[in-house]
Amino acid sequence: MSDFPHIEYPISIPYQLRVYFTKHAFDVKNPLFRDLACSKESGNRRKVLIYVDEAVSQANPSLADQISAYFDRYSEDLRLMGVETLQGGESLKNDENCLHRIYGDIESRKICRHSYIVAIGGGALLDTVGFAAATAHRGIRHFRFPTTTLGQADAGVGVKNGVNYNRKKNFVGAFAPPFAVVNDFSFLETLPDMHLRNGYIEAIKVALIRDEKFFDWIEANAQALNRFEPAAMQEIIHRCAEHHVAHIATSGDPFEMGSVRPLDFGHWAAHKLEQLSEFALSHGEAVAIGIAIDTLYSEEMGYLDKDCSNRILSLLKRLNFETYSDQLERRNERGYPYVLEGLEEFREHLGGLLTITLLKRIGSRFEVHEMDTDVVLKSMNRLKELI
């Protein structure tokens, strides 16, 4: 240590994770957004710049008018500085120009730290707009309105924002909790079935690592979930969001400074598969395969009994998730399976020691620091045989 005296003070910044549930958030009769934006914690903020996922605005042609009527109705409290559309989906996170466009809007609309940015869209749009908000002027408060099941249950309710770099998932990003999340169930009415289903996989993930009873509930409600019955969907979203927020708030590591990331169960392979498929596989589809691999791996290594792994795989099947992709067979010039590179990339992204979450039982997890690649390959082969 140095001979000179050093200076040290603790800094603690209280954050509040707030997730609200509603329908028709921009109906003039729904004061939720106005109340949140003008709450005691808001510090008298007024200016609002809104980004909408193009698929959402196409599916809801009256949304822009509704938003404008909403701000007219509450014009004493709020000022709308623009409603911009962005093409959502993973291509947005891969588009290096997109951040420049958002920064340009923030500059030209004079959005400052005393304004709000609102993101309405799928997880990819929320990640991108949230990152722009977190970095412009060193941080502008943002609201998230997730419009997919995966966004409402998982991607939208956390503290992470980011974009891809060089096709690597979330390589550039920031931890910046949103000012509030508004889960508006009415947006789900226009979501295609495949994306409706995708949110279920993060619920299965969180049930596997934290809550056996939730897993039982998903099993018992598989039929209703397959029919996308609103009551079942709303419940799975609510329970999954609750788990995510509770984990972030109480795990002691909200900004993931350590190495343990149980919410990333099944994700080391998933992120690599998304990249290998050039994002033809969606995040939810890739996570289903990643969970299947790590479940069979847990069984092959003797950590998880066969009945449990059968139950998990059969639930994935009942909910119509594929558990295999040809991408798992792709090899590099040295004959090494590309997907296994995902382990090293996962470690690199996290820093420190490789830490992978595995299962002991349904609802109970633990961590390992290495994976036997032969056993990973054997698990993948077993999945291929199950097709």
Ligand SMILES: NC(=O)c1ccc[n+]([C@@H]2O[C@H](COP(=O)([O-])OP(=O)(O)OC[C@H]3O[C@@H](n4cnc5c(N)ncnc54)[C@H](O)[C@@H]3O)[C@@H](O)[C@H]2O)c1
């Ligand atoms: N920040 C986090 O903590 C976190 C966690 C998990 C996942 N993610 C990220 O979230 C992304 C996946 O999010 P996603 O599953 O929501 O997919 P997505 O954002 O790619 O959206 C899926 C598709 O649905 C469209 N869409 C969105 N809402 C719609 C609606 N209501 N009606 C019709 N179409 C609609 C989008 O334009 C897109 O084409 C990935 O990039 C993933 O890495 C982030």
Ligand SMILES: [Zn+2]
């Ligand atoms: Zn995920």
